[in-house]
Amino acid sequence: MENRKKIGLFFGSFNPVHIGHLILGNYILENSDMEQLWFVVSPQNPFKDKKSLLKDHNRLDMVQLAIKNYPKMRASNVEFSLPVPSYTIDTLTYLNEKFPDFSFSLIMGEDNLGSLHKWKNYELLIEKYQIIIYPRISDEDKKDPVSESFRLAILQHENIHQINAPIIELSATEIRNMIKEGKNVRPMLPPEVFDYLDGSSFYK
Template identity: 45%
Template structure:
């Protein structure tokens, strides 16, 4: 075998090594679910869903991104930004697979998902982000700002919401429908109940309930 043949074999071997290392790197990247919402307040439905997605849908962790303002919601319904972040931090304290993030607080407003995803991928290139959205929001997804680019450039994990079925047959490869249970609990219901003096402690993490009790005295 002449020298050129050995050279070609060496190049092929190095290329194979590079491809193997790239594949290994991709497989080892932390699969991080991005659960973005007002969390107004965060409740056990949010926590149970995130728990399920970690244990059954292949996510390594879930980040709770507290949004300062959703363009599709009335801003005056929101409790204080820092207070909602504090509630999220209280709810997940001690659980290593969950993280509360205020990254959207420092982004231009109104807050758009595409900007958040771009910032996350720029800041944390070692993670593979998966956008978590409910099937009710998936029905509105075409209305989202730059929805086509979100769909083309990101992994999306859709969880079921009552009354909004999603068929996985027509979805692109980077969109997955979770088989998670549905949790029919709403933050609006909890706020209204506490305003009426109702005891809804079992809808909330104990630390969240305690913090909210000072805001909604019975």
């Protein structure tokens, strides 16, 4: 079991993928025993409105462009063929069956912890998989006593690992709004992604 290839799964809409995603992904690869990091492009998040999402294949294209110079990173479209809405535990079960020689870990922001108890089969998720938590400034959950007590309790679990990654509070929503308003977003995006969007009408 120890010889299984270690893969970190970074789920997201990546709408669009930005430099914050790459900085975080690279930090995790350089400061853990992960051998690869997969950006799993989600077709639909059960907690998000789908209307603002760019088409699945466009978001996948952008991730592929963004990571082309990072040999340990992959873009995954695994959820495109799974039932929608996609639930993390179902995707992990599918990946485990498809890649029995791989050991998968989940990468998530600290801001997700307080609401993890709302996820499908969250107990199974925590028992079966390592979860790597990166810091986020957002403290919405901390205002809710139930979410906060759950967050503090779950941090004690042996499969939950906090990492001291740099906090990059770049928002894809803000980037989309800036594009819509004709503002310059070049510093926030990998150059290939900027060029891809600049030559299109996406988000405008």
